[in-house]
Structure formats: structure tokens, C-alpha cells
Amino acid sequence: MANIDLRPWREERRKARQNQFVTILAIVAALAAGAGWAWNQSVQNQINFQNARNTYLEDKIKDLDVRIKEIQTLRQQREELIDRMNVIASLQGDRPIIVHIFEELVNATPEGVFFSSLIVNGTSIQISAQADKALSVSDFLRNLDNSVWFDNAFLEVMESIKDGQEVVGHKFNLRVTRANPLKNEEEDS
Template sequence: MARINLLPWRETRKKEREKRYFTAMGLVAVLSIAAGVGVHMEMEKQSNFQSQRNQFLLQQIAALDLEIKAIKTLEVEKARLLNRMKVIQTLQKSRPEIVHLFEELVLTLPEGAQLLEISQKGPTINIEGVAESNSRISSFMRNMDKSVWLENPELVVIDANKPGYPNASWFSLKVQRSHP
């Protein structure tokens, strides 16, 4: 007699396949979640590391900015001191020149003329004085023109009627200081 298996083997097989399928799907889901969490943790770790590096770099940049500011302050101070040294050296160099200037003024000043005021602005010397006559002023200017320390005398004004100087000509002139 033929044996007939009445057990629903197709349904059992279908259930086993479904069970394996859902188990595989669950396993894939768990592995995907685990991989996602792992990737997220690694990205978070990399992000934290980069943040720490950025913070370190910002601190180093701030320190360098302070050093640059200090260097610029020192450069300004250096320029100021160098300028001051240059002025002092110029003054030291011109110290004997004033002696020569006064000596030349004494040597070029003719009899009958006297100086009232001498002022200097840069290389230009302004001279005010009185003389017995206009010829004394002309003689003074010719003598200055011959001098090695003075050049280009220029008469600004002669006033024969200036109050306080009777019988005298008050004069003002400019002359350039030269460097022989």
C-alpha cells in the first residue's frame, strides 16, 4: 500500500525559509546598526580630534599674534630711537659749524655795522642789524658772498627811518649756510 505523507511539508519548508529570511534580515539590521554606530563613533572621534587640533592651532595663532604685536611695537620703538640717534648725530656734526658761522659773521661784519638779531631755520640764516650807511650793508653782503661758510646773501629790507635808530639804516637780510 502506498504511503501518503499527510504532513504539510511545503508549509513547514515555507516557514523555515521565512524564519531563515527574517533571521538573516534581523542579523543584517543588527549588523547595519552596529556598523552605523561604529561609523558614527569614529566620525565623532575624528571630529573631536580635529576640534582639539583646531583649538591648539588657535592658541598658537593667538600666541604668535601677541609676538607679532610685540615685534611691531619694538620696530616702532627702534625706528623712533634710530630717528633720535640721527638727530643727535646731526647736532653733534653741526656743533662746530655754529662756531665757524659766528666767526665768519664777525670777520665779514664791517666797521660801523652791528647785528641785533640772528636766527636760523634750516640752512637759512636771518640777520637783522643797523649800519651807519647803506654802503656798510653792501660791504657786509659782499664779504658774506666771499665767505666759504656763507652764500647767496639776499637783502630783505633797509629802513633808514626806523624809530629808535636815528642816523642809521636798519636792515634785514637772509643768507644761506654752506658746508665747505
């Protein structure tokens, strides 16, 4: 009986090792759960941080879109103002031209020619007039062609005015294009 050990220390040692194993297992499980929870919190914090950055960027993009629309409307208004200024400048530049046109019409009109109507459409001038002689009509056309303020004088219609069998005058319509010698001088300079 010498080989039988009846002391309970082995049993206690086994229980102590088992308790130690369970304790270590519980600590490792708790540490693993803690590490998993910490990793999950870290990932959630990164996701929340990225979502906050995305929201911030989306807000800034919306603000920039509003500013871009404002800039586009301002550019459009600027272009409209520039167009208006160009129209006004061209009108201001054309103001003295009408004086020259009328002066040249007076100088080019021979005696015996009387205007019925004068219609200006852009650079085209439509003249309806009467003349006492056919020679006055041809002189008028020649004078218009020789003027630096007119180009392309063209007789469209000419009718004789009769009193019985006698020709007392001529009605005629002509078209002439307005020229601007001042503009040509500026371009040459």
C-alpha cells in the same frame, strides 16, 4: 494513503528553517546596526579630531597675532629710536658749525657794523644791524657772499638814520642761508 506523510518532520523542518532565517536575519540586522554604529563612531571621532585640530590652530593663530602685534610695536619703537638717533647725530654733527658761523660772521663784519638781532631758523639767518656808512653794508654783503659758510645773502630793508638833515647811519635787515662746506667735502670724498 501511501502518499500522505503524517510525520511532523516537515513541519519541524519548516519551523527550523524559519527560525534559522529569523536568526540569520537578526544576526545580519545586528551586524548592519553594529557596522552603522561603528561607521558613525568613526565619523564622529574624525569630526572631533578635526575640531580639536581647528581649535589648536585657532589658538596658535591667536598667539601669532599677539606676537605680530608685539613685533609691529617693536618695529615702530625701533623706527622712532632710529629717528631720534638720526636727529641726535645731525645735532652732534651741527655743533661745530655754529662756531664756524659765528667766526665767519665776525670775520665778514666790517668796522662800523653793529648787530641788533640775529635770528636763526633752520638754515636761514635773519640779521638786523646798523652801519655808520652805506659802504659798510655793501662790504658786509660782499664778505658774506665770499664766505664758504654762507650762501644767498640778500638785503631786505635799508633805512637811513638821520639827525636833522644829516645821515648818521643806516639800519638794515638782511637774510642769508647757512652753508656747510664740511658736508660737501665729505660727499666729494
